[in-house]
Structure formats: C-alpha cells, structure tokens
Amino acid sequence: MKRLKRKKQNAGVGVNGNGSLTREQDCGRKQKLAEIHQALISDPVDIETLRRAAATKGGLLTDELRRKVWPKLLNINVYELPYKPGRDVRENHKDYNQVLLDVRRSMKRFPKGMPATERAVLQEQLINIILEVLKHNPQLHYYQGYHDVAVTLLLVVGERMAIAMLDTLSNYHLRDFMDPTMDSTKHILNYLMPILEQVDTELHDFMIRAEVGTIFALSWLITWYGHVLSEFRHTLRLYDFFLASHPLMPIYLAATIVLHREKDVKQTECDMAMVHHLLSRIPQDLPYELLIAQSQDLFNQYPPSLLAKRAALQSRKSLSISTFQAFQLSTLHQRPDSVLQRLTKAQGSTTSRQASQHSGLEAALPRDRGQLWGKGNRMVKMAVWGLSATLGAAVFAVAQTAMDWGPEVLLQLF
Secondary structure (H helix, E strand, C coil): CCCCCCCCCCCCCCECCCCCECHHHHHHHHHHHHHHHHHHHCCCCCHHHHHHHHHCCCCCCCHHHHHHHHHHHCCCCCCCCCCCCCHHHHCCCCCHHHHHHHHHCCHHHCCCCCCHHHHHHHHHHHHHHHHHHHHHCCCCCCCCCHHHHHHHHHHHHCHHHHHHHHHHHHHCCCHHHHCCCCHHHHHHHCCHHHHHHHHCHHHHHHHHHHCCCCHHHHHHHHCCCCCCCCCHHHHHHHHHHHHCCCCCHHHHHHHHHHHHCHHHHHHCCCCHHHHHHHHCCCCCCCCHHHHHHHHHHHHHHCCHHHHCCCCCCCHHHCHHHHHHHHHHHHHHHCCCCHHHHHHHHHHCCCCHHHHHCCCCCCCCCCCCHHHHHCCCCCCCCCCCCCCCHHHHHHHHHHHHHHCCCCHHHHCCCC
C-alpha cells in the first residue's frame, strides 16, 4: 500500500513556556515579510515569490498583506477597479430572491460580535457584489455557496476590490461550478477517488464498497471550504493557498483530508450513510499547515494529467483547467504599485500596517474591517443551480447534509 510521504513540519519552530514565539520562528516571519514586500516592489512584480509565500507555512500572514498580494495573484490593476454597483443592479434580476435568501442565512460568516447594523451593511454590499459580477458575466450561473466565496473576499479587501477579484475567480478558478448543469462540477469531483487510489488502495477500496461517492466534498470545493470552517483564520489560510495554486488544488486538499482521517473512516461501518456522515463533517482542529504541504506533494506526485483518464475527465472539458496556464502566464508581467514601491524604499523595514496608513490606496485597499463595515448599501443577483438528475436519488439523500441549504433549493434538485 502506497503511503503519502509527509513532510516534517515545524522544524526549528516552537513556543516557549510563556506561549510566545521562539526567536527562530519570529526571524522566519520577519524574513517572509521582507520577501513579500520585496516581491511587491520588484519590476515586474515577482509573482512566483508571492505564490510561494501564499502556499508555504503561514501563508500571507496578515490581512494587510492579503489586500496587496491577492490582487497581484489574480492580475488585477488596483487603479482600475470597478465602480460600486448602482441602484439598478437588483432590478428585474432573476436570481435576486435566491441570493437574498443565501446572504440572509450567512450570519455565521461574519466576525463574532459584529454589531447587527454593521453586518447589515456588509450583507447589502455582498448582495450587490454577487449581482454585479453576474450582470457583467451573463454566461455565468449562480450557485449556492458562491456567496461564501464572495463574503470572504469582501471581509478582507472591501467592496470594489471584491467585485474585481470575484469576477476573475468566476471566469477561471470557479468557472466549472458556474455552468448551467452539474456536469463540470462532477468532473472535478471525479478526481477524488483516483487520488485516493494512488496513495491508499485499502482506503479507496473501502470507500468504493461503501458506495459513499464524492458528494460529501461538494460544499468543500464550491465554497473553497469557507462554508464548513468555523475559524475565519483557517479560511483565509486556505484562500492564500488556493489563489496561488491550480484550480484543482481544493480537490487535492479534499483527498488529503480523507487520507488524514483514514483510521476513522476504516473504523466506521462500511455503509454509505455512515461513511458520508463521518466525512461530510470536517473536524475544526485539523493540522492545516501539514495538510496544505501534503496537498502540494500530492499534486506534484500525481498531477491532473496523470489522473485524467482514471477520472473519466478530459482537460478540455474543464474551462478552469484549460484556461489556467494562460492565466498564470498573464500574471507575470505586472508593474508594482508606485505608492507602495516609494514607501517601501523610503521606510525600509517598516511594517505593512505602517506603510498602508499613508499609502493613498485606502479606496482600493482598505486598512481594516472597521473601514469596510462603515460603508455600503448595494444589491444582488443570483441564479440557482441544482444537482443534475443524473446523480440519482441516493445523492438527493446525502446532499441534504452537504450544506445547510434551505428547503426551497432541495425542491429544485430534480
């Protein structure tokens, strides 16, 4: 039985008796901060260094850095952001009612303790962001869970940048989920079992006998795990990783999570309902850094091209996969933000927070969530996509536990 080689984590890193960072860990953090800032002011921007920083231990470290790096990873010009949506964005939109329902049910995705009035403002902005992107891309179809991606972007980068980022993600990384049918999404899910087979044949065979399928991972993929994680910091860490990676990386992480829970799975009764119940609930104490490193290792050992036949999937059938290489190449020739470059040179080793306080980029790169919460009042667009009838009645049963979606959506599954 093949086993996934696990990298040694936390080498040279620890916490002292008082719980503070050790000197080596603190030095590593400072070095990473310096590398990220240097990559941002390079001309052209050193995208490869930014990708590596986003994927390696700790990710991008702070929200201030995310506001600078995330747009670069998606090749977004911070000086040409979309305007805030107008009042007409909600008018006569076929998906408005469903988006409204989803956003109203999204309270747990906002920081704990946020005043209701501030959350209400953000929810209105969230509706508008979604509708604006869909209005601009009529070929895209809303799906439940899309709002989970949008709210993560909104909380970090603000309304206008969130529109720009969501637009790009919708046309590349999330594109397969936004087809009018579930066919493309099923193609992505089809990679899960072949990955497991390569690493652990016993686990793979157990899941085949249980006939559990892959629907348990559906909400993980389409929300980039935002819907199923209770800690926002864990969601941000995964978004760092996914924004810097191939569109299929979320399914590799799904496989890694299943492998990590191998003993629990094998000790469960070999029954579809039992195994699905276990796997559809992600433990909140997972070792995320370890799993991220293992996911990258899996991707390198068993790239999509190697698994395509076993997954009954051809790359040309996936718009996310087929367009990703050209998209990545397009990010390599960006110019640095002139204000950031000037400040970094002038202040040397100043922190990103200090630099951002005088950068003049507040409109595009808000400094903190307090600033994000203080503005807004926008609207929504949304279109429901349902599971394809070809998934069968068994999927209907398990899909009800995949996400806490409302009954009005389950009625549309067939």
